[in-house]
Every structure is written in C-alpha cells, then in structure tokens.
Amino acid sequence: MNPALLALEDGTVFEGRSFGARTERTGEVVFNTAITGYQEIFTDPSYSGQIVVLTNPQIGNYGANADDCEAAQPWIEGLVVREFSPLASNWRSQEEAEHFLAHNDIPVAAEIDTRALVRHLRSRGVMRGVLSTTSADAKELVDKARHAPSMAGLDLATRVTTPERYEWAAGVSPCSPSDVIPDPGPVRHHVVAYDFGIKRNILRRLVHAGAHVTVVPAHTPAEDVLALKPDGVFLSNGPGDPEPLHYQQEQVRKLIGKTPIFGICLGQQILGLAVGGRTYKLKFGHRGANHPVLNRITNKVEITSHNHGFAVDPESLNPAEVELTHINLNDNTLEGFRLRNHPVFCVQYHPEAAPGPHDSHYLFDQFARTMDEFRGADCQSARRSATGASEEAPR
Amino acid sequence: MPRRDDLHRILIVGSGPIVIGQACEFDYSGVQACKSLRSDGYEVVLINSNPATIMTDPEMADRTYVEPLSLEFAEEVIRRERPDALLSTVGGQTGLNLSVALAEAGVLERYGVELIGANIEAIKKAEDRLLFKDAMMKIGLESARSQLVNSVDAGGEFAGKNGYPVILRPSFTLGGTGGGIAYNREELEEILERGLDLSPVHECLVEESLLGWKEFELEVMRDLADNAIIICSIENFDPMGVHTGDSITVAPAQTLTDREYQMMRDAAIGCLREIGVDTGGSNVQFALNPESGRMVIIEMNPRVSRSSALASKATGFPIAKIAARLAVGYRLDEIRNDITRVTPACFEPTLDYVVVKIPRWQFEKFPGAEPVLGTQMKSVGEVMSIGRTFKQALGKGMRSLETGKSSASVTWDEALLPKRLITPNPERLGYLRFALQRSMSLDELHDMTAIDPWFLRQVREMVDLEASIQGRQLDELSAADLLRLKRDGISDNAIARATDTGMLAVRARRKALGVRAVFNRVDTCAAEFESFTPYLYSSYESEDEAAPQPGRKVIILGSGPNRIGQGLEFDYCCCHASFALQDFGVESIMINCNPETVSTDYDTSDRLYFEPLTLEEVLNIVDVERPDGVIVQFGGQTPLTLALPLKKLGVPIIGTDPESIDLAEDRKLFGALLDRLGIPSPPNGTATSEDEAVAVARRLGFPVLVRPSYVLGGRAMTIAYDDDTVRRYMREAVVFSQDRPVLIDRFLEDATEVDVDALCDGENVLIAGIMEHIEEAGVHSGDSSCVLPAIALGLRELQAIRRYTRELALALRVIGLMNVQYAIKDGAVYVLEVNPRASRTIPYVSKATGVPLPKIAVGLMLGRSLADFADLYAGRVDNDSDVAVLRVPKYFVKSPVFPFSKFPGVDPALGPEMRSTGEVMGVGENFGEAFAKAQLSAGTPLPDKGTVFISVNDRHKGDAVDIARRFVEFGFRIAATRGTAAVLKHANVPCRTVLKVNEGRPNPVDLLKAGSLQLLIYTSTGAHSFPDEQELRRAAVAHRIPCITTISAAKAAAEAVASRNRDPIRVWSLQEIHSNATEPIVSSGVRAGDGQHAKGA
Ligand SMILES: Nc1ncnc2c1ncn2[C@@H]1O[C@H](COP(=O)(O)OP(=O)(O)O)[C@@H](O)[C@H]1O
Ligand SMILES: Nc1ncnc2c1ncn2[C@@H]1O[C@H](COP(=O)(O)OP(=O)(O)O)[C@@H](O)[C@H]1O
Ligand SMILES: [Mg+2]
Ligand SMILES: [Mg+2]
Secondary structure (H helix, E strand, C coil), X not given: CXXXXXXXXXXXXXXXXXXXCCCEEXXXXXXXXXXXXXXXXXCCHHHCCEEEEECCCEECCCCECHHHCCCCCCCCCEEECCEECCCCCCCXXXXXXXXXXHCCCCEEEECCCHHHHHHHHHHHCCEEEEEECCCCCHHHHHHHHHHCCCCCCCCCHHHHCCCCXXXXXXXXXXXXXXXXXXXXXXXXXXXXXXXXXXXXXXXXHHHHCCEEEEEECCCCXXXXXXXXXXXXXXXXXXXXXXXXXXXXXXXXXHHECCECEEEECHHHHHHHHHCCCCEEEEEEEEXXXXXXXXXXXXXXXXXXXXXXXXXXXXXXXXXXXXEEEEXXXXXXXXXXXXXXXXXXXXXXXXXXXXXXXXXXCHHHHHHHHHHHHHHCCCHHHHHHHHHHHHHCCCC | CCCCCCCCEEEEECCCCCECCECCHHHHHHHHHHXXXXXXXXXXXXXXXXXXXXXXXXXXXXXXXXCCCCHHHHHHHHHHHCCCEEECCCCHHHHHHHHHHHHHCCHHHHCCCEEECCCHHHHHHHHCHHHHXXXXXXXXXXXXXXXXXXXXHHHHHHHHHHCCCEEXXXXXXXXXXXXXXXXXXXXXXXXXXXXXXXXXXXXXXXXXXXXXXXXXXXXXXXXXXXXXXXXEEEEECXXXXXXXXXXXXXXXXXXXXXXXXXXXXXXXXHHHHHHCCCCEEEEEEEEECCCCXXXXXEEEECCCCHHHHHHHHHHCCCHHHHHHHHHCCCCHHHCECCCCCCCECCCCCXXXXXXXXXXXXXXXXXXXXXXXXXXXXXXXXXXXXXXXXXXXXXXXXXXXXXXXXXXXXXXXCHHHHHHHHHCCCCCHHHHHHHHHHCCCCHHHHHHHHCXXXXXXXXXXXXXXXXXXXXCCCHHHCCHHHHHHHHHCCCCHHHHHHHCCCCHHHHHHHHHHCCCCCEEEEXXXXXXXXXXXXXXXXXXXXXXXXXXXXXXXXXXXXXXXXXXXXXXXXXXXXXXXXXXXXXXXXXXXXXXXXXCCCCCCCCCCCCEEEECCCCHHHHHHHXXXXXXXXXXXXXXXXXXXXXXXXXXXXXXXXXXXXXXXXXXXXXXXXXXXXXXXXXXXXXXXXXXXXXXXXXXXXXXXXXXEEXXXXXXXXXXXXXXXXXXHHHHHHHHHHCCCCCCCCEXXXXXXXXXXXXXXXXXXXXXXXXXEEEXXXXXXXXXXXXXXXXXXXXXXXXXXXXXXXXXXXXXXXHHCCCEEEEEEEEEEECCEEEEEEEECCCCCCHHHHHHHHCCCHHHHHHHHHCCCCHHHHHHHHCCCEECCCCCXXXXXXXXXXXXXXXXXXXXXXXXXXXXXXXXXXXXXXXXXXXXXXXXXXXXXXXCCCCCCCCEEEEECCHHHHHHHHXXXXXXXXXCCEEEEXXXXXXXXXXXXXXXXXXXXXXXXXXXXXXXXXXXXXXXXXXXXXXXXXXXXXXXXXXXXXXXXXXXXXXXXXXXHXXXXXXXXXXXXXXXXXHHHHCCCCCCCCCCHHHCCCCCCCCCCC
C-alpha cells in the first residue's frame, strides 16, 4: 500500500493511500458534491488545473466506459476520495476506474477524510495544492503548492481548446434498452460552437435540438465565425478565470445582434464581460448536481448541475439591456440572463447535465426556437420567442 | 403559492396497530404531519386506534380520537368535527384505504371534506396494479408482463403461457400479505387460493418473474407548482424476489452510473406526474436487469411509506413534515431546510456517508412457519446504521440487530451452505460471511445469490480483515492496524475475540494509541453548508463535529429494533423522557438505531446519536458528552442489559439502581425478597436434569410452567400437564446448565392475571393502573386484552395488590416506574414477576388516566418527589384507599393484534409466549362497548348475528351454558361438539350438534369454510392441543372468523355483542375525556408552534 499526499498552500497536509498514476500534480483543490457521475467529472475540461475532491465516499464502483466521457481524456489534475473501489460492477463497465485514470497519468489519493477537507475548503475557500503519489516530503509539497499559479487571472480556456475546427453530428446513445432517446430528426440549424473546453454532452444535446455543429477554436475571429453562415453561435463552458479572455469578449461583442447566441458557464461569464459586466471569484464555487435554480420566467425550480468557481455580478449588468432570468436559491447568485434587445441568452449552470438532472434540457430547444425566429431577422420577435419558449419549460 | 387559507380544520388518519409491514414509521410521519400543520396554524383532528403512538398524545392534535379506523366510526368523527380537509397520505396503507372508503361511501362529499395529499384518482391509479401498468405504458415505462386473475385456473393459464416461476400478488393487501412465488402448479394453487381470499377485492396479479434483478427505490417529492425532487435513492443488497421490507438496503444507490441513475430519476418523476400525485412524497420501485440494464417499474406508493421514513433518517430531509406542508399549498422553495437554515427544501440531498438498513425477523416465535424470504414481508423490525463507508455501516448494522449472538459465536452448518445462500432467508448474510471464510469465490457466491459483486466484494474485505488478525496479540496491533479495523467497521468485540482478549482491553488499547471514535453530522449537503442540527453518527475520521454543549445533560438509551415484546411502547416512553428532560431544562440526548421511530427524528431530542445500542458505541458517546445521567428505564430490555456494565465503568445511571433491576430478574434473590415481605408467588423450583425436573414438577403438582433462565417475552415457555411433557421439554426444547437451570413454576390454572404500573420516588408510591386481563393467566400479558378499571376484582384482592405493589416498590428502592404482574386464584394474589422499569402498558395507562407517567418518572429520576407533580394528577386519584391509585373516567380496553395471517400453518392458539406485534385501545361507557371497539380495531370484529360454534373442555362446560344462553338471547344460533352440546341441551339451550374434525364430515372446518360459522369459542383440552383443534384455529385465521380460546374472553365477547345491540356508534376525544384536568399537560418537545424549529438550535 503506497501512500499519497495532498498538501495545501496553507500548510495543511492529508495523507492517504495512492491509486492511479505514480506522479505529482499541482492545481486548485475543489470539491464536488454529486453522488453519481465521477467519470463525467474526470473528463470535463472545465476541471483542467484543478484537483477534485469527491464527497461521495465510494468512488469507482461502476468502473468506466467509453460512452460516459465528456472529452477524449480526463482533465482533472488529480482525484481525492474517501474510498476507491478496485472492483467495477456495471453492465456498461469496460475497465476499472483505476486503470482509466492510471493510463491517463492521473494520481488518486484515497482513504482521505474528505469531509474534513471539504469543511476546511468551505471555511477557508478553495486553495492551491499538490497531490503526490511519489514524494513523502510534506514540507516540500506545501512549498510547491505555494508557488503554483493561482486560478484568479489564469487563462486556461485557450489551453484546452481544440487546435482545429471540426464538425459534430453525433447524438446521445442509450445506456439501456429502456433508455428512450427521441430521434433528433432532420438537421434544421447550423450552430458554430466556440470551444473553451466544451463538454461532449453539450454537442450531443445541440444535435438532439436539430443542429449540425461546427466546433471552432477559442481564438477564432468573429468574422470567420460569421463566414460559416451559422444559424446561431454557442459559447461553451471552460476552465479558469473569464476575465483575461479579452480577445474572446471582443469577438462576442461583434457577434451580438448578428446571430442568436447561447452560452453556458464560462460562456455566460464571457457574455457578461462582453456587455460590460464584472465577474468575481466565489469562495469555494458551485460544484455538484443538486443546486436549486429558479427560472424567473416560468417561476419553476430546476435541480441543476454546477461546476464554476467564478460568477457574473448581477449588480454590474445594465438592467436596461440585460434581464436576469435564473437565480440560485441556495445563495442567490446569478445563474442566467438574456439581452433585452438581442437574441442572446445564457446560463451559469449545466443544462446538458452529465452528470446531473435533466431538468434544464429545454434550454437547447429554446435555442433552436430562437434560431428559427431569428431567420426572420427580427430581434424583437426573437426576444419574445425566448420568453414564449421558456413558458412550458422545464419538463 | 403560500399556505391555503380556505382550510382551517384538518383530519389526519393514522395507521392503527403495529403489524408486520406497517410499524411505527407511521407514528413518525403522523407526528411530523401534526406538528407542522399545527405550527402553520391549522386545527388538527386525529383518528388512530393505536394508543402506543406519540401521535395520539393529547398534546399532538387539537382533538384526538383513539377509535376504530372503520368507516362507521370515522364517519362519526367527521360528523362531529366537520373538518375542511382529510390528509390521507401519512397513515400508511390503512390510512389510505380508509380515506378511499370514506370517499367512495360518499361520506367526504356529504360533509364537504376535501381529500388533500393525494386525490382519489391518483390513489386508484397507483394502487390498482392494472391501471398502474396502463399508465406506465402510456409514458413509455415497462412493467413486468402480468395478468389480473380472480380464479386459480386463470392463474394457471398465465403460468402455462409464460412459464414458471410466477409471482403472485393479491390486490390491496399490506406488505404483500398473501403473495408469493410459485415454482409449479401445486404452489400456484396453494398461494393463489390464499391470496384471492385475503384480497378485499378477491383479485390477484400473476406476474412474470424478475428474480435476481437489481432492485432500487427512489423517494420523490412534488409540489403544486410541479417542482419535483428526489430525496434519496436506495439500492437493495438482496436482489428482486425479497421484499424491500425484508431486504438489506443501502443508500445512496452504489452501482449506478449517472446515465442510469438519471434515467431512473426521469422515470420516477414521470411516474408521479402521470399518476397525478400533485403534492407530497411517493416511493417508486424499479427492477434492473444486471446483464442488459433493462429497467422495469415495479410499483409506486402515492403516500409516505416505510422507505420514506428510512429516507428521511438517511438524508436528514423530513419527508412527512414537508409532505404535510405541500398538501396545504406551500411550494418546495417556500420551505426552509431545517438543517442548513439558509437553503430551501427544494433541492436534492447529497450524502457523504453510506446508510445500511437491516431487517430483523422472529421466525423462532412461529413454529411451523418456514424461515424463507420472498415477496411477502416477514420482518418485525429493522435497524439503520450510518458509516463513512459501506463496510463501516454494515458492521454497525450487524451490531445494532441485538440478535443476542455475536456473529462469531453462532455456528454455521457447512452442509446448509448452498441452500442458505440460494434460498433467501434471515441468516443469509451470516452464511455469506461463513462462505467467504471458507474462501468461496465471489463468482460462485454471485451465481448462488445474485447479489451484486460490488457488495460481495465489500463483505469479503471485512471478512478478510477480521481473519488477518486472528490469533495476533493485541499489543502487536499498531495504531494503523487498529485504525484500519475501526474504519472498516470491525467491533471491539470482534478484535477482542481475534486477539483472545476482552472488549474493554481492546478499547483501552486503541484509545491509548489515539484510535478514538469521532462524530460526523448528517447535514443533507455533504458539508457544503454549515449544519445547525446535532444529528450525529460515529466514525474514525480525523475531525470531531459533535460539539458537546456545557450544562446539565442526560442520555436516554433507546430500545433498538422493533421486535415482538419490545416495540413502539418503549419508543413512546423514550420520546417522553426526552420531552420531559427538555421541560426540566436538561439537555436531552437520544441514542437509538431504529429508523422507524419518533425517537430518531432529529426534531425530538436536543441531540441525536444514530448508533447501535452496544457497550462500545454507548461508551464512545459518553466519552464526548460526559452526561450527568443515563436513563435505562424506558427502552425495554435493550438498555437494561447495558445498565450494569455501564455502572461498573462509573457511568452515572439515574433512576432505579441497576442492581435492583437485576435482583428482580434473579430467581433466588427475588424469591428471598418475597419471603421476607411475605408476598406469595406460585410455588416454584429449578432443575438441571430431566429427572430432577420431573421430581420438582411432581412436588409442585401439575400443571407446571417450565422455561429456561433469562428469557424475554416468554420465549420457550411450556405448560406441562404430565411427566412426558416435562421430559420432552428437557430433552428437546431447551439448553440448560448448572448456572442456567430450567425454572419450574406451579401453573395457576384459570387464574385472573393483573398488570400493575406504578410510580415510586423511594418513599411514596402512586399506582397508575391496575389492569385486569381478559384472558386468564397462561396467556402472555402482552397477548391478552386488558381493561381499566378492573371489572371483576374483589375489594380484598385490590387491597392486596395495592399493598404488595407498594411494598415491592419500596423494597426494590424503585425511582421511577415499576410494573408488576399478578395472578389471582381462589381469592389469593400471587406475584408472577416484577419489572422495575417502564412497561409495555405505560402509553395505554397514560392515555386512559390522562396523566403523563413517563414525564413524572423522569422528574423522579432527576431527584424530585411525587408530591412535586401533584398538579399533574390532582383530581384524578382515589385517595380513599391506603395507596393512591389513578382514576379512569371511562372504560378502556387494550387488545393485541397478531401476525398469524403472515405465517400460514402456524397454530394461533395463545400461550405464555408473546406473539402479538401491536395493540389497539377501545373506549366506552361500559366494558362491553370498549371491548367491542377494541376487537373491531384489532381486526377481529364480533358478529351481531349468525351461528356461534362452541366446544369447551370439561372444566368450562358450566360457563359455556351461561355464555351460550346469552348468545341465544342476542338471536344467535348455537352449534357445538357432542360433549358440549349434551350439556347445553341438558340445560335446555337450543343447539345443533356437529362432528369433531377427527369424527367425520361435515366438520367445523367445513362449516367455517362454507361461511356458516360466525364466531368460534374453543378452549383446548388443557394438555398439548390436538391437530384438529389447530386446523380449526388456522382456518379461522385464514377466513377472518374471530376464534376465542379462553372462557373469560368468551364472556367478554358476550358483553361486547350485548353492547353492539344496545349502544349507539359514539366517539370521544381524549381531550374531552380528560377535560376535568386542572392544567392541560404539555411537553415543550411537542408543543404546537415549534414544529418548524429543529431542537438542536
Ligand atoms: N415480477 C417480480 N419478480 C420477482 N420479484 C418481484 C416481482 N415483483 C415484485 N417482486 C418482489 O416483491 C416485492 C414486493 O413487491 P411490491 O410490488 O413492492 O409489493 P408491496 O406493495 O408489498 O411492496 C418487491 O420488493 C420485489 O422484491
Ligand atoms: N405460575 C404461573 N401460572 C400461570 N400463568 C403464568 C405463571 N407464570 C407466568 N405465567 C404466564 O406467562 C406469561 C409470561 O410470564 P412472565 O413471567 O411475565 O414472562 P415475561 O418476562 O416474558 O413477561 C405471564 O404473562 C402469565 O400469563
Ligand atoms: Mg414495495
Ligand atoms: Mg410479563
């Protein structure tokens, strides 16, 4: 049994048992409270630069499979859990979770008092840390943690984005004979998606909303995007601080009004900054699958999937231009807004779920309707439709 | 949508007596509903026939009716009260069925009562298995292939088409009563016949077998605005084929990916929407094919259920409480989460621990019933345990069971291995561990049990870890070793066995090495937010969240899992102890591991430790809390077994000294005490050999009562009328030894038994109740009906009882409660036993007298005197007698409820071994009325016309004449066996002679099945009863014909029938019955208004 060390910048050190890769990784230590979906979390590019603590104490139970990947490989820097299962039991499992992480060079610290760690992060705020399954020198690791780059001001999106533009047309594949997934039907829209670390399930959901998707790198100029004649532009989720992404904010500013825009997570933050708003870092972020979000238009609550450390400050948005559409009922942070005069809307949480509840899938159809109406090139109608669309949602 | 203002008065229907499949979880949900509705300003009227519930305490509702849950009595309550609405969803299946009956009989409409919670259409759609399947098909959810049948042949046809095995499920029965798995035509006929018979609509579902599939449950809540959330996912350790109530279950689900879990979540919410459960909680069950992932929906319950109680305790999310508020119009996001205070109740709890539920069975009490588990629930109770990992939780769970045997001390039979693994049974987990010790492979085990490999692997890790320290020296074990053992749920006892030391040695060693238990909080949010409720479980993590408070505090030891002889009554006492402590300004700390109870509601005590009631765990808690006192008097036998060890270790036990409690249990010492006081007890002796036993029996004179030392609930008692029986008993029935001799008492035949509950402060004694049993001594006190006030006791007998009770209480230096059982024969009063602790009858006596006995008892334990509580019983005492006795303003009859219908083939004759699971109370102006109500509530209503079958042994022939004559006066016809008939005819009571079962046909069994007998009076011939008698009694149970097996009960039945012909349908609320009270008795713990505010605050 090899030891694993997790050293935090404030000097706190947790010792556990190592699984996965023999290596050392540095990152911001964050926690996620979702009970299911560890594989989706491993492979969500938004976790790039982060060591993830899972509060569910039993991880690895159902192994790993190709369908549940949100990207080509895992993006977390390291994994911290209470207990890690060496045995995988599920009909879809193709390999043990440990192998999956090991041959992607990701270290695991197991048998850690994750609850104590979470309580620590909750009160002190997330902080930098080093997870090592090779070194036993706690002091040195704490030192390394202190010298690691801090998340604030860090541009990670352009690091994880696709180097090349590519096309996406694949939908969701059923996980069981009883998993009824309606057929996408004929392609009705061409969506250009900015990849800041996009999750595959967003692409799959866009496909089920009738879109053919062209995914473009984070540094693609607005002109090139418009040249692709999109029916709509999508701004993806992604890691790091939105603030330094000035170029992307600039492109988005150019696109507003020329095409319908839908943003998720980092996408919302970039939009917020693009329209003159401010973003700020949350003490310990929102990472989980149980956050209640109130849709102010339908006055209904959605149980939603979250993964963000930064948020848009509602005070910083101009009420004359921006309408706040979604609010988090736990802490009243801003979860979604739309522009009053343009077919532009976004949410801070993850309507594509994966992992998490499906309560918010309706937003993808809302995007499709917005694009339909924009074909008539009338922003007004598009705005109303956005309202109309949300009325019967969420289902 | 805020609360509805058009409603003012709401009627809540309770779930009646505790029966298998419907236990105190519905007291828990009922209490929560009452509290939250009242704190929202509604007037609450309650009807429930079960006096042992907290929910029927006068403080809980504005008006409380302890009356039969029957159409006629419920209507009378509605007629009197005119409620605006009826909340149908917190009273279990019973409450739901009664609500439906009231609606269908047009009662609700007639009195303008609105059904809230679930509407009739929704209930119908969910309960009617066919409508349900159609509804599910409509939303694309698959159900098992099946067919509703009303005849055995139709069932055979289906099986012929779809092949065996098939699952049989009678419609509208509780906990699957009468259902089963048929592997062939014979079984099909047997089970189906019984099932059709038990179904109120004579209907049964024949269904494709999903045996071996994975089984899951989701607890869903939905509000009027269509916000829907999942409170908890539960995965069954035992696959499909074992009723969830009989399965080990685990929360949260462990082997589902997010894709599969979300598929199930969508299905569950879709199901609620389609069925039309607009508000409240429901429970949806799924089966999942482990190879293909094919998902089938099994059923949904449109109400608060057993599982939702478990889910509430497992997550800290109070489902019933929230459900009640949703029913009156609130939205989920308008309700606050008690635990975090800042966040709304509209979210999905997340767990950073694992919860395990393990059922407890008692097949040993039902000889003739095969200890096999199937689709019908058989367990009488359950434990829940919380650990940071599955292994830790499972370890704690097994300890919580209190099977009496430590997992190691039981010996497993190698020969039984495959059978005990393949066929689900109460010992399967034990055999699983045994097989793993025999290093059977996970694959083999999976093939035999179909239990998920992940679970099997976890159990193996525990077994291997235990094996790894076998034979090691304790001091060889490092801190790291011990920490690993404790983190994986291995008990100090197990370590002690492995290292051949003692539990206390292990404890000392690990503490010296710094391996201490710490406590984590159940907070609904995996520590994402701060928690304000001290709802704690132990672990061996790095940080302690207990945060003990300064100031006076007392720990109450709960009663653990429900079992026959120790159930709801003791939880009632524990809860009241807690409320009382709070009243007296003392912090109350509860320890218990039974998820069904009110005591494990984080809202009940100031602090709740959800832990096994073992010395190890209790000491861990004492270490952090350092209490000023520990109360062991209220939790039945469970805490008493801990009392002495705790005292020896210097833990302050308050109330009666554990030594006195022990003395009362010790034959010799107690005998000596009785001699000193000159109090008679049945002549008795002890024996340690067959011959000695016979000698003693002869000396005492037959019949004798033989039993092993140290037993509970009358385990393994036999009444012997001759040498042979004694010899057989010594040879086959019991194990005995020099230090555990067999106890032999002179059996007092036809003696009247009396139960007495009393309070004592060391100097003064207050007798709370002198309960006269209806059945004579020989029927366990817990199994016989009894009445307050006593109706047939003479003045001298009463005087003796009062004097003995006083002297015993003082001699045993009782501080608090005491229970004495007497038998009266030929005017002489004998003491049968003394229990210096709260008894099963305390809730019943409290309700009959209107005096909160547990509260006073706690006061006494805290050092006050009886006089200090005069205001609580002023004006309710008979002081004209030498000893103060509480008065009762009406007649109150308590009657037991039996689970025989769950155990076909078991002889339902009553004896000294307790077998009832629950009780009901009947209230009346006269004894007959009270008894009739009690019998109705107990599910054995007495007929008001038809034929009475009488067959009594010679001793009773005289009485039989009077009884028969009365029934004839009431217009009944009499049928009797030859002997009895002769006597009756001679006394010219008209009657018709019928053959005995062994004489030929038609015999009474045939007549009974043909429906031409409405009441049986059948006293057995004294000695061991004959097969034909058993057959008749069994038939009576199967056909729900009241079968009276004692003469005194027969006399009572006559009284009851008289009342039914004479008295009108009338009901009284407890509040009006006791309105003469000087001061309304209110415990802060349950005062209306604090429903919302968690106690720990
Ligand atoms: N088709 C089936 N094949 C095998 N087992 C079944 C089947 N249907 C139900 N069961 C088992 O029977 C138990 C009881 O069935 P259920 O429909 O839940 O009745 P109840 O209303 O008593 O809960 C379930 O928990 C499940 O384990
Ligand atoms: N000597 C006796 N004569 C007649 N009945 C007895 C005698 N002793 C016990 N019983 C019957 O057996 C029942 C159980 O005996 P008890 O001593 O109360 O055991 P437990 O501790 O299980 O209550 C009593 O309720 C009583 O009906
Ligand atoms: Mg069920
Ligand atoms: Mg007794």
